[in-house]
Amino acid sequence: MGKVLIIGAGGVGHVVVHKCAQVPNVFSEILLASRTVSKCDAIKESVIAKDPAAGARISTAQVDADNSAELVSLINEFKPDLVLNVALPYQDLSIMDACLATGVNYLDTANYEPRDEAKFCYKWQWDYQDRFKEKGIMALLGCGFDPGVTNIFCAHAQKQHFDEITYVDIMDCNGGDHGHPFATNFNPEINIREITQKGKYWENGNWLETDPLSVHESFDFPEVGTREMYLMYHEEMESLVKHLKGLKRIRFWMTFGEEYLTHLRVLQNVGMTRIDAVDYEGHQIVPLRFLKAVLPDPGTLGVNYKGKTCIGCLVKGVGKDGKTARYYVYNVCDHAECFKEVGSQAVSYTTGVPAMIGAMMMLTGQWRGEGVFNVEQFDPSPFMEKLNIHGLPWVEKFL
Numbered sequence: 001m002g003k004v005l006i007i008g009a010g011g012v013g014h015v016v017v018h019k020c021a022q023v024p025n026v027f028s029e030i031l032l033a034s035r036t037v038s039k040c041d042a043i044k045e046s047v048i049a050k051d052p053a054a055g056a057r058i059s060t061a062q063v064d065a066d067n068s069a070e071l072v073s074l075i076n077e078f079k080p081d082l083v084l085n086v087a088l089p090y091q092d093l094s095i096m097d098a099c100l101a102t103g104v105n106y107l108d109t110a111n112y113e114p115r116d117e118a119k120f121c122y123k124w125q126w127d128y129q130d131r132f133k134e135k136g137i138m139a140l141l142g143c144g145f146d147p148g149v150t151n152i153f154c155a156h157a158q159k160q161h162f163d164e165i166t167y168v169d170i171m172d173c174n175g176g177d178h179g180h181p182f183a184t185n186f187n188p189e190i191n192i193r194e195i196t197q198k199g200k201y202w203e204n205g206n207w208l209e210t211d212p213l214s215v216h217e218s219f220d221f222p223e224v225g226t227r228e229m230y231l232m233y234h235e236e237m238e239s240l241v242k243h244l245k246g247l248k249r250i251r252f253w254m255t256f257g258e259e260y261l262t263h264l265r266v267l268q269n270v271g272m273t274r275i276d277a278v279d280y281e282g283h284q285i286v287p288l289r290f291l292k293a294v295l296p297d298p299g300t301l302g303v304n305y306k307g308k309t310c311i312g313c314l315v316k317g318v319g320k321d322g323k324t325a326r327y328y329v330y331n332v333c334d335h336a337e338c339f340k341e342v343g344s345q346a347v348s349y350t351t352g353v354p355a356m357i358g359a360m361m362m363l364t365g366q367w368r369g370e371g372v373f374n375v376e377q378f379d380p381s382p383f384m385e386k387l388n389i390h391g392l393p394w395v396e397k398f399l
């Protein structure tokens with residue numbers, strides 16, 4: 001039915017290719033392109049090992065996604081219906097430019113971030129609204145798990161259960177153990193930039209800042225147990241404050257173990273998380289990028305990963321019956337089960353599956369629009385249904 005160009009052969013790209021290959025009636029042809037073509041070929045081989053027939057539908061290519069002209073010629077050659085960006089946030093704008101130049105729809109899982117400043121926000125991508133609209137094409141932003149499914153959980157709560165949502169706490173728990181003393185579950189550079197920033201939450205129309213990882217609480221996560229979770233800034237809050245009715249406060253929390261936080265503190269204290277270049281024996285190196293080179297590749301963590309993730313939204317507000325309601329919707333995902341299915345750990349899996357479903361929503365026309373959109377702007381019901389079918393079943397309960 002549709003041709004998809006997937007950009008980025010990392011941990012998430014691996015899952016997206018596997019999951020798209022499982023749905024040939026929607027994804028009739030897949031081109032996986034990335035900076036290092038051997039990584040694309042390895043992913044293709046891993047799909048063939050699971051399903052030999054899928055090989056004929058998958059091709060691979062080398063591309064530098066920072067270079068819009070290179071992207072434009074790749075798009076013109078392959079003629080995809082959709083470009084699915086799971087490279088790094090640095091590439092978002094150059095890939096959106098290439099989509100504009102060629103009139104092709106766009107989807108990503110993380111908002112744009114400039115390389116030289118650890119800052120992410122939707123403004124840069126929302127600024128493409130008029131140009132995408134004029135061109136008659138659609139961009140779907142932030143369609144991973146968080147952002148992504150967490151936004152859709154809120155939209156589902158708003159549609160099915162609440163007249164007004166006043167409080168949202170998004171809680172991301174990884175209760176897994178990969179056996180390494182310190183490793184990040186997705187790209188180390190992007191991950192460490194994110195968690196070393198100041199915390200930020202939204203209350204009564206204002207953004208309030210907190211010192212990095214200074215506010216924490218414990219929560220008893222289903223199927224994982226009690227974990228300490230830390231208040232952080234996360235991008236889905238920026239769009240949800242625009243799209244949820246009656247909101248008074250929204251916060252984002254992520255769990256970290258003591259061992260992880262101690263390593264992080266030491267790395268920060270010795271300057272290894274710096275993003276500015278330093279001179280080393282006549283070479284300019286960025287310490288955080290060097291750190292990425294010596295840390296385990298998140299794509300390889302799956303082998304011995306045990307335990308589960310639990311990500312969800314705790315929502316309070318006025319229910320459809322006019323009474324105050326407290327509601328929790330979440331997914332639990334098992335690292336070892338993900339590895340058995342596609343050869344990846346649960347953090348890559350929980351990002352890659354929603355990206356595939358978002359692409360499916362666009363290719364089948366269930367989500368359609370002209371311009372730039374966040375996922376909560378569409379009907380959550382068909383997406384929620386597909387989560388149950390494609391590996392991320394969810395649970396909801398009133399507390």
Ligand code: NDP
Pocket residue numbers: 007008009010011012013033034035036039063064065066086087088089091109110142143144145146147148185186187188190298299347350351
């Ligand atoms: P990885 O680092 O594992 O993979 C990124 C891939 O992009 C690599 O294969 C890399 O190539 C490729 N790449 C980087 N720069 C370029 C370029 N200029 N041109 C072409 N390819 C390039 O990251 P992850 O898979 O862990 O993460 C992918 C994305 O998913 C990130 O944007 C991340 O922020 C997002 N994410 C979103 C989540 C969500 O829930 N919404 C959760 C987790 C991640 P090479 O291998 O050659 O370096």
